[in-house]
Amino acid sequence: MRFAEVSLSAIRHNIAALRAHTGAGVIVVVKANAYGHGAAIVAPAVIAAGAEMVAVASIEEAAVLRESGFNAPILCWLHAEHLDYGAVVRLGVQLGMSSVAQLNRLAVAARSAGTVACAQLKLDTGLSRNGAAPDTWETLFAAAASAERAGLVRITGVFSHLANAGDAADRAQAARFDAGVRLLRAHGVAAPLRHLAASAAALSSPHLAYDAVRIGLAAFGLSPEQDGGAAVLGLRPVMTFATEIISLRWAATGAGVSEGFTHTCRRESLLAQLPVGFGDGMPRALSDTGLAVSIGGERAPVVGQIAMDECVVDVTHLAGRALVGSRAVLFGDPAHGEPAVEEWAERLGTINYEIVAGIGPRVRRVSVDRGYPPREAPIHHSRPLREREV
Ligand SMILES: *Cc1c(COP(=O)(O)O)cnc(C)c1O
Numbered sequence: 001m002r003f004a005e006v007s008l009s010a011i012r013h014n015i016a017a018l019r020a021h022t023g024a025g026v027i028v029v030v031k032a033n034a035y036g037h038g039a040a041i042v043a044p045a046v047i048a049a050g051a052e053m054v055a056v057a058s059i060e061e062a063a064v065l066r067e068s069g070f071n072a073p074i075l076c077w078l079h080a081e082h083l084d085y086g087a088v089v090r091l092g093v094q095l096g097m098s099s100v101a102q103l104n105r106l107a108v109a110a111r112s113a114g115t116v117a118c119a120q121l122k123l124d125t126g127l128s129r130n131g132a133a134p135d136t137w138e139t140l141f142a143a144a145a146s147a148e149r150a151g152l153v154r155i156t157g158v159f160s161h162l163a164n165a166g167d168a169a170d171r172a173q174a175a176r177f178d179a180g181v182r183l184l185r186a187h188g189v190a191a192p193l194r195h196l197a198a199s200a201a202a203l204s205s206p207h208l209a210y211d212a213v214r215i216g217l218a219a220f221g222l223s224p225e226q227d228g229g230a231a232v233l234g235l236r237p238v239m240t241f242a243t244e245i246i247s248l249r250w251a252a253t254g255a256g257v258s259e260g261f262t263h264t265c266r267r268e269s270l271l272a273q274l275p276v277g278f279g280d281g282m283p284r285a286l287s288d289t290g291l292a293v294s295i296g297g298e299r300a301p302v303v304g305q306i307a308m309d310e311c312v313v314d315v316t317h318l319a320g321r322a323l324v325g326s327r328a329v330l331f332g333d334p335a336h337g338e339p340a341v342e343e344w345a346e347r348l349g350t351i352n353y354e355i356v357a358g359i360g361p362r363v364r365r366v367s368v369d370r371g372y373p374p375r376e377a378p379i380h381h382s383r384p385l386r387e388r389e390v
Contacts, residue, residue, distance in 0.1 A: 001275050003242050004359050006037050008045050008369040010236040010333075014221050015049040017233055022202050024209035026050070027075065027195060029216035030065075031057040036281070036356040037220060037239050038365030040068045045367070046219065047072045052193075052212060053094075059083060062093040075157075077122050077130060085109035089117050094156060096122035098132045100143045107152040120157040121184065121191065125176040127163050137180055141187040148189060157193030158184055159214065164200045164224070174208055203229035221333075222341065222352045237341065239356055240332035241363070245272040245295070245324050248315070257312050258304030262288050270316045272300070274328055279308040281359040282330065282344075287311075289347045294329040294338045295322050331355075 019026055028051045029035075034042035043054045043065055053073035056062050062074045076088075077096030085105045088095055090113070097103050097119055110117040121144060124131030132140050147153035160177045162170050177196050184191055194210040199218035201208045204225070217223070221237040223230035251271050257263040265271075274293070278284045287306045292299035293313055300313040300322070315322040332338035345352045 001244055001246065002280055002363040003240075004037065004363045004365045005240040005242060005368045006041050006045075006365055007236070007238050007240070008367050010221055010238045011042070011045045011219065012049040014219050014235045014238070015046060015051055017235055018202060018213065018215060018218060019050065021233055022197070022206045022209035022213050024195075024206075025052040025193070025212035026219075027053050027055050027212050027214040028219045029055045029198075029214060031055070031061060031216070032357045035216055035220055035353065036359040039065055040070075041365055041367045042238075043068075043070050043072070051219075055214060059088060059091075059093060063087070063091055066091045066093075073118075075120060086113065089113045089115060092118075095119045096130075096159065097140075098122050098124075098130055099136065100140050103140065103143050103147060103153065107147045107150070110152040116151060116154050118154050118156045120159060120193070121155060123158065123160040123177060123180045125160040125162075125173040125180065125196075126169070127161055127173075129161070131160060134176065134180070137183055141184045141189060144184070144189050145187040155184075155189050155191045157195065157211075158191040159193075159195045162196060162198065162201050162208075164198075167205070170201060170205060170208060198224075200224040200229075203233060217353055220356065222356070224351075224353075236335070237333045239341075239359075240338065240368075241276075241330040241341075241359065242332070243274050243276045243328050243330065245315075245322060245326045245328060246275050247273040248322070248324055249273075256304075258287075258307060260305050263304040267316070269314050270319050270322070271303070272313050272315045272322055272326075272328070274311050274313060275309060276330060276363075277307045277309045277311055279360055280363050281355070282306055282311065283348060283358075285348055286344060291343065291347060292339060294332070295326055297337050299339075300328075 028046040030039045030043050033039050055075040057078040062076045075094045086109045089109045106117050122131040124133050144155050162173055195212040195214045197208045197213045199215045202213040202215050221235040251265050251269050253267055255265045276282050284306050292301045300315045302311050303314045304312050329338045331341045334340040341352045341355050344355045
């Protein structure tokens, strides 16, 4: 009764739009269960939509994808000290490597498996986080060249991550990245796939696209910035978080609603119960903030405390139209009049990333592939799609 509907047509549209906008290949980041959308649905869908590969943060996520039968290339860059390099080689996952120690362990695992491990190099160009620090590049690149010559490791790419601290900071990082790539190639390592930009730079700075962009949020049709860059490019939100009314009751004037009676009815009110709460990623801090859901295309406010499993909406103005079993959209595509996920994020003082990534495990991820009229098409266009295609 709780659904995160994942629109395959929106995914296809977004990947094509981002490819056209950047003129580069697309690596889709499906970490954190594809930003809450469901990696088992999203990973094959983005490959079918033309992405070159997917990326995750950790090997555990890559293993889950492989177990689901996913066999396209996977990049993975956040490694524990005890990482099982034998499993990495067995799963055929490309590590983003930040140190000589990681490279050496991978080479040892490749030798004992009798295979060549594909991997990429991750450079820190100013984020001060993951990636090889510039003063280690020389030794890392020399080690990469010798592992390639020994036929143990093939370096398929080199990448770095931007701090998104402004255009000048991005350009400075890109210049350091260029210097790193030059040095790497001077060591005789081709590393053909260079990638630097995540969603923010892919949208705002297509000149930083290199051979591929490495995008998470924008593939899901959302904007990493307040400026709505995703909407400007016509990207479509992929997730619709929906549920249904499971009960309806009239409450008298003065009746309290939900725990703590933070809301009391100022008039006789028709209240609908929705089976979604903070156990599903609808934070309690949204209670009594004026947040609304969409029922039959009309807004209805959430009233009283949001509980772990449920919340209450006031549907007095929808009496006779809001019924038990009626669909309620918590957030979805604002182009369809549904609340935007940003309406949650703004109320919570956070970013859209955190909301979608926080959708809980009880919410069933389902793929939907209903045709989506192109934005520019008039809404009353009545000829069926198949006829138009013919
Ligand atoms: C999460 C992540 C991305 C994707 O970021 P978006 O802003 O969602 O596009 C890209 N690269 C790295 C290294 C990341 O950790």
